[in-house]
Amino acid sequence: MWVIAKVVIVCASRIEREQCDAIRNFMRWLKYDSHKAEFVFVYNKADHLDEVERAEAVRDMCTLLDADPTYSVAYPIGADE
Numbered sequence: 001m002w003v004i005a006k007v008v009i010v011c012a013s014r015i016e017r018e019q020c021d022a023i024r025n026f027m028r029w030l031k032y033d034s035h036k037a038e039f040v041f042v043y044n045k046a047d048h049l050d051e052v053e054r055a056e057a058v059r060d061m062c063t064l065l066d067a068d069p070t071y072s073v074a075y076p077i078g079a080d081e
Helices: 017-029 051-065
Strands: 007-012 039-044
Touching: 007 017, 017 051, 039 051
Parallel strands: 007 039
Antiparallel strands: none
């Protein structure tokens, strides 16, 4: 049996429909709704965007992928030591 510790999904720029469908299938196969804490979404190559544009890009990515933008996991400093 496989155990997946983290799933990292990295997007940048415009997300095409085919990419969006493939990522959503991947999320469904790995049961995203039941394992949100194991998923990390990264919007890459956003260094040219200001803070508002970055927030909008992340919001748009989450909307397209049906990811929960309000879900977060906090780890205390030194938790893995």
